[in-house]
Amino acid sequence: MVESIKIILTIFKKDLYSELRTRYALNALLMFVITTLSIILFSIGNESVSPELLSGVLWIIIFFSTMSGLSRTFVSEEERGTVMTLHLIAKPLKIYFGKLLFNLALLLGLNIFTVALYLLFVTSFSVGNYAIFITTIILGTLGLASGSTIIAAIIAKANTKGTLYPVLSFPILLPLLLTVINATKLSVENALFAEALGEFQILFSYLIVLTVISFLLFEFIWKE
Amino acid sequence: MMETILFQIEKIGKTFNNRKIFSEISFSLKEKGSIAITGRNGSGKSTLLKILAGVLTPTRGTTELKINNTTIKPEDYFNQLGLVSPYLQLYDEFTGWENLDFFRRVRNINVEDKCLDELLYRFNIWDRRNDYVRTYSSGMKQRLKYAFALIHKPSILLLDEPTSNLDAEGIVTVYRIMEEHKHNGILIVATNDAEDIKRCDEVIDLNNQIGKRK
Numbered sequence: 001m002v003e004s005i006k007i008i009l010t011i012f013k014k015d016l017y018s019e020l021r022t023r024y025a026l027n028a029l030l031m032f033v034i035t036t037l038s039i040i041l042f043s044i045g046n047e048s049v050s051p052e053l054l055s056g057v058l059w060i061i062i063f064f065s066t067m068s069g070l071s072r073t074f075v076s077e078e079e080r081g082t083v084m085t086l087h088l089i090a091k092p093l094k095i096y097f098g099k100l101l102f103n104l105a106l107l108l109g110l111n112i113f114t115v116a117l118y119l120l121f122v123t124s125f126s127v128g129n130y131a132i133f134i135t136t137i138i139l140g141t142l143g144l145a146s147g148s149t150i151i152a153a154i155i156a157k158a159n160t161k162g163t164l165y166p167v168l169s170f171p172i173l174l175p176l177l178l179t180v181i182n183a184t185k186l187s188v189e190n191a192l193f194a195e196a197l198g199e200f201q202i203l204f205s206y207l208i209v210l211t212v213i214s215f216l217l218f219e220f221i222w223k224e
Numbered sequence: 225m226m227e228t229i230l231f232q233i234e235k236i237g238k239t240f241n242n243r244k245i246f247s248e249i250s251f252s253l254k255e256k257g258s259i260a261i262t263g264r265n266g267s268g269k270s271t272l273l274k275i276l277a278g279v280l281t282p283t284r285g286t287t288e289l290k291i292n293n294t295t296i297k298p299e300d301y302f303n304q305l306g307l308v309s310p311y312l313q314l315y316d317e318f319t320g321w322e323n324l325d326f327f328r329r330v331r332n333i334n335v336e337d338k339c340l341d342e343l344l345y346r347f348n349i350w351d352r353r354n355d356y357v358r359t360y361s362s363g364m365k366q367r368l369k370y371a372f373a374l375i376h377k378p379s380i381l382l383l384d385e386p387t388s389n390l391d392a393e394g395i396v397t398v399y400r401i402m403e404e405h406k407h408n409g410i411l412i413v414a415t416n417d418a419e420d421i422k423r424c425d426e427v428i429d430l431n432n433q434i435g436k437r438k
Contacts, residue, residue, distance in 0.1 A: 006329075022317050084274075085314060088279065091299060
């Protein structure tokens with residue numbers, strides 16, 4: 001077990017250093033967040049938009065920025081031809097969890113950045129219950145990272161990687177998106193934490209189901 | 225004591241998009257055994273090597289690897305074999321040393337820094353160990369691939385076009401490794417080069433799919 005964790009962390013660290021040196025995903029993600037947020041701010045102007053609607057807009061930014069960068073973990077290995085190298089040094093599941101950990105770290109960093117900018121610039125959006133909001137962001141990030149990692153592994157083998165990623169992700173991530181939007185609305189409406197428990201249960205179940213399915217399927221996806 | 229190795233290939237076949245690449249390939253190798261896989265371009269030499277490495281699943285047939293009479297699961301083949309091939313790529317954004325360091329950590333093997341240095345010396349890339357792989361020439365990358373393939377002291381060495389991109393000195397080093405490996409494990413080479421074929425005990429021609437003992 002300890003050995004497996006060490007190997008997973010080694011793959012995570014490799015991906016982290018690789019990303020810091022190549023900026024494969026990081027630049028795309030940051031640029032996407034900044035440009036989308038700017039467009040939204042220009043569109044809103046002086047209009048007053050309901051905080052409920054802005055909850056949805058926040059998750060639209062997060063979803064599409066995820067789509068613009070998170071596939072890179074597997075796609076870049078495929079494009080550079082290093083997939084076979086990975087095949088020859090570690091078992092599939094260790095690679096999967098190493099990649100999942102990297103995507104999770106990347107998405108968590110991105111979401112903190114996005115939420116900070118959103119709270120700062122979108123003045124009509126104010127959070128009433130921070131406990132609900134932070135829990136939603138954490139569970140939403142976990143679910144998005146888990147879903148987008150396994151989908152990235154699938155589309156890395158396809159010819160039309162760029163277009164296939166959001167198309168394939170949307171139906172799989174839809175239950176997650178609807179739930180996080182609802183939970184974010186509750187946090188804006190200053191609801192009690194207990195009122196959001198139903199949403200959190202759905203998010204938690206979704207995360208467990210997706211992780212177990214990924215665990216079972218990855219070996220088949222990974223091997224040609 | 226030398227370990228006993230048995231690598232059995234039984235009626236292997238591969239089909240891509242309804243196009244049969246090869247079929248009914250069978251051979252068996254024991255320790256100190258070596259085989260050259262030949263065939264014209266597109267005959268499936270590299271594909272067969274990928275199947276033997278456990279990277280690709282065959283459409284038909286089976287492979288079985290036994291070491292000291294213990295059957296090794298296909299998903300664990302990677303611990304027992306080393307592969308050098310033109311389509312194998314190392315990480316360009318890391319240095320030669322960082323690549324080898326990553327491989328030993330992921331493989332979770334106890335290889336000291338000194339051993340990595342020796343490997344790099346042997347393949348004459350020690351001076352460039354701290355340079356990014358993207359700055360290496362194709363010959364240097366090929367040398368680094370040998371270090372990658374040998375870092376875990378594999379029982380089976382799979383070489384696809386073993387001398388491509390190498391200069392005369394590199395070729396001598398590779399032939400020495402091939403000779404050494406023939407005495408310590410199993411050597412499988414996919415090539416059409418007469419000099420490479422000469423160094424193997426058996427030849428299998430994918431065009432005729434006939435195995436010949438030399």
